[in-house]
Amino acid sequence: MIAENQFIRGVKAHFQAIKAALAGRMAYRGDFLLSTIIMLMAEMFAPAITFLIYSNGASFPGWGIYEVLLIQSIFMMARGIAFPFFFGMVWNTLSRVREGTLDILLIKPLGLVHLIIMTAFDCNDIGKLFGGVLLFAISMKHLPFPGFMQWVQFLLLFILSLVMLFAFALIMSALAIVWVGNSRIFEMFSAVTSFSQYPLSIFSKPIQTFITVIIPLGLLGFFPASVLLGKYSPQITAAIVSSIFFLIASFWFFKKMVRQYTSTGG
Amino acid sequence: MNKVIIRVKDLRKTYKTYKRGESFKDTVKSLFARQSINLDALKGISFEIEKGELLGFLGPNGAGKSTTLKILTGILYPTSGDVYAMGYVPWKDRKRYVTNIGAVFGQKSQLLWDIPPADAFYMNRSIYGIAQKTFKNTLNDMTDLLDVGDHIHRPTRQLSLGERMKCEFIMAMLxxxxxxxxxxxxxxxxxxxxxxxxxxxxxMNKSGVTFILTTHDLSDIEHLAKRVIIVNHGDIVFDNSLDDLRRHTGNIKLIRLSSHDEIGDIQIRGVEVTENLSKYNVEMILDTTQTGLNEFVRQIGIQFRLSDLIIEEPPIEDMIKELYLDREAESKK
Known part of the structure; x- marks a missing residue:
C-alpha cells in the first residue's frame, strides 16, 4: 500500500500541506492582505528607530546608518523566511496542545517536528521577507559591493541564522507542550532576539559573550552583515560552534518534552 | 487459529496534576505553591485483541478508555507496562507503526476547516505515500459506501456533523x-x-479490519461489538462477550412513566422508583427476573392512564454497579 520512500513522501506531503494552507488562507483574502501589511509595518519599527537616531545627528559608534540598516535587513530576511516556513510551529504546537489535536499529528507516519512545521505554514509573514529584501537592497546600494568570498561566507552565516531561528522555534514548541497555553513564550523570544538587530560593539562585554557564545544571537543579523562589510569579528567561530550545540540541544529538549505530552481528556 | 494483533500487559499510566481550591485566596495561593496529585488513569490492565475483532471499550467518563486508546495509538507514553501491536511498541516505533493504523476521534477533527475534505484526503495521500490508482479506487469505494460523493468538494465548515464524521472515516481509512x-x-x-x-x-470489519471502539454509548456496542471490555477507575471490570454482559445486566431496565393521573405507589414486583420527576412523571428501575416486560406493561396499563412510557437500557454507571453486585454475590457463593 505504501509506495514511496519516506523522504519523497515527506517532501510531497509538505508541498500538499502548503497548498492546503494557501487554499485555506485565500478563503479570507481581506484578512490576508491586511495581516501582511500590518506584519510589514511592525517589522519596520527597528529600522525606523535607526533612521531617527541618525537623522538627529546621533549614531552607533563606528557604524554608519546603512551598515546598521544592513544588519536589520538581514534580521528581517531571516525572520521573513523562518516565520512563514517553520516558525509557525510555535503557535501550532501551542494551540494543538491546548486543544488536544496534537494527537492527530502523532498518528501520522512522519516525524512530529516535520508534521508540526508543515501544518503551520503561514503566508502572512511573507511580508517580512519582502520588507527585508527591499531594505537589504537599499542598504547595499550605499555600501561598497562585497567580493565573491564575502558573499559565500554571508550565505553560510545566513543559513546558520535560519538554523538558530529553527532551534529557537523547537525550544519554544517544546515548552508549549508542557507549559500549556502560555502565549507569552513568543514575547520572551522577541525580547531576547532584539539584541541581534544592533552592532555587537555597542553592548557591554558580558552581553557580547552571551550573544556570541552562550546563545549565539549575533548570527541572526550582526555576523552575516559583518562579513559583507568586511568587519570580521573574532567571535564568529565561537558563535558558529555554539549554534550547532544549540540546535542539538533543542532537538534533545523537544524529544524530552514530547514524552511529557498528556493530551486532553476524552 | 486467530492471531493476536495487540497484546497489552500490566499497562499503567499516572498523570501528575495540580489541585486548587475554589476561593480567590486559593487562586492567589496557587500562583506561588501548587499541591500536586498523582492520578492513576490506568492501574495495570492486561488484555489481548485478535485480528479481525470488533472490540467495544466501554466505561463512564474518566474511566481510562481514552488513555488506553492513546497509548495503543502511540500518542502517549505509558508510565509502565508493555504493549505489542502488530509487532511494534506503539510509542517507540510510532512512525512505522502508525502506517498500519487509522483513528477517528469523535471530538478532534483530521479535516481542515476552511477547505474541502477532498483536499485533506489528498494531503493524507501524500503523507502515507498512497499510489494514485489505489487512492482513487479506495476513495471511490468509501464515498459510495458512506454516500458522501457530493459533499467532499464543499468546504468542511459547510458540512453537517454527520457528513463531517463520514469524511473523518474516509480520512482514517484511505x-x-x-x-x-x-x-x-x-x-x-x-x-x-x-x-x-x-x-x-x-x-470494513467483514473485510478483515480490526476495530477498537471506545464509547459510553451502549447502543454503539450493541450494534457493533461482539466482545466488550468495561473499564472503571483504571481497572478492567469486565472482559467477555456481549451476550455475557447481557446475562449480567440485561435484566435491568430503566423506565420513565408519564400518566394523566397522579402517580401513587406502584404495586409491581421488581420495581424500584428512583426519582419522582413530578406528580405525573416518575423514573424507575425494573428487574425483569421478577416481573417480565410484557407483564409489567399490562399491569401498569391497568393501574394508570398512560400518557407516555419509555423503556431504556440503564446507563453505563448502573451497569457497572450491577456488575460489581453480581461479582460480590458470586464470591459469597
Whole structure:
C-alpha cells in the first residue's frame, strides 16, 4: 500500500500541506492582505528607530546608518523566511496542545517536528521577507559591493541564522507542550532576539559573550552583515560552534518534552 | 487459529496534576505553591485483541478508555507496562507503526476547516505515500459506501456533523489500515448518520479490519461489538462477550412513566422508583427476573392512564454497579 520512500513522501506531503494552507488562507483574502501589511509595518519599527537616531545627528559608534540598516535587513530576511516556513510551529504546537489535536499529528507516519512545521505554514509573514529584501537592497546600494568570498561566507552565516531561528522555534514548541497555553513564550523570544538587530560593539562585554557564545544571537543579523562589510569579528567561530550545540540541544529538549505530552481528556 | 494483533500487559499510566481550591485566596495561593496529585488513569490492565475483532471499550467518563486508546495509538507514553501491536511498541516505533493504523476521534477533527475534505484526503495521500490508482479506487469505494460523493468538494465548515464524521472515516481509512481505533465516533450524530456509520464499520470489519471502539454509548456496542471490555477507575471490570454482559445486566431496565393521573405507589414486583420527576412523571428501575416486560406493561396499563412510557437500557454507571453486585454475590457463593 505504501509506495514511496519516506523522504519523497515527506517532501510531497509538505508541498500538499502548503497548498492546503494557501487554499485555506485565500478563503479570507481581506484578512490576508491586511495581516501582511500590518506584519510589514511592525517589522519596520527597528529600522525606523535607526533612521531617527541618525537623522538627529546621533549614531552607533563606528557604524554608519546603512551598515546598521544592513544588519536589520538581514534580521528581517531571516525572520521573513523562518516565520512563514517553520516558525509557525510555535503557535501550532501551542494551540494543538491546548486543544488536544496534537494527537492527530502523532498518528501520522512522519516525524512530529516535520508534521508540526508543515501544518503551520503561514503566508502572512511573507511580508517580512519582502520588507527585508527591499531594505537589504537599499542598504547595499550605499555600501561598497562585497567580493565573491564575502558573499559565500554571508550565505553560510545566513543559513546558520535560519538554523538558530529553527532551534529557537523547537525550544519554544517544546515548552508549549508542557507549559500549556502560555502565549507569552513568543514575547520572551522577541525580547531576547532584539539584541541581534544592533552592532555587537555597542553592548557591554558580558552581553557580547552571551550573544556570541552562550546563545549565539549575533548570527541572526550582526555576523552575516559583518562579513559583507568586511568587519570580521573574532567571535564568529565561537558563535558558529555554539549554534550547532544549540540546535542539538533543542532537538534533545523537544524529544524530552514530547514524552511529557498528556493530551486532553476524552 | 486467530492471531493476536495487540497484546497489552500490566499497562499503567499516572498523570501528575495540580489541585486548587475554589476561593480567590486559593487562586492567589496557587500562583506561588501548587499541591500536586498523582492520578492513576490506568492501574495495570492486561488484555489481548485478535485480528479481525470488533472490540467495544466501554466505561463512564474518566474511566481510562481514552488513555488506553492513546497509548495503543502511540500518542502517549505509558508510565509502565508493555504493549505489542502488530509487532511494534506503539510509542517507540510510532512512525512505522502508525502506517498500519487509522483513528477517528469523535471530538478532534483530521479535516481542515476552511477547505474541502477532498483536499485533506489528498494531503493524507501524500503523507502515507498512497499510489494514485489505489487512492482513487479506495476513495471511490468509501464515498459510495458512506454516500458522501457530493459533499467532499464543499468546504468542511459547510458540512453537517454527520457528513463531517463520514469524511473523518474516509480520512482514517484511505491508507487501508489493519487496525482502526474509534473514540466516540457517533457522538452527537442523528440516527441516520449513526446507522450509516455503523454499517460502514461492519462492512470494513467483514473485510478483515480490526476495530477498537471506545464509547459510553451502549447502543454503539450493541450494534457493533461482539466482545466488550468495561473499564472503571483504571481497572478492567469486565472482559467477555456481549451476550455475557447481557446475562449480567440485561435484566435491568430503566423506565420513565408519564400518566394523566397522579402517580401513587406502584404495586409491581421488581420495581424500584428512583426519582419522582413530578406528580405525573416518575423514573424507575425494573428487574425483569421478577416481573417480565410484557407483564409489567399490562399491569401498569391497568393501574394508570398512560400518557407516555419509555423503556431504556440503564446507563453505563448502573451497569457497572450491577456488575460489581453480581461479582460480590458470586464470591459469597
Amino acid at each position: 491508507h487501508r489500515p489493519s487496525i482502526v481505533f474509534l473514540d466516540e465516533p457517533t457522538i452527537g450524530l442523528d440516527i441516520l448518520s449513526r446507522e450509516k456509520i455503523r454499517q460502514f464499520i461492519l462492512e
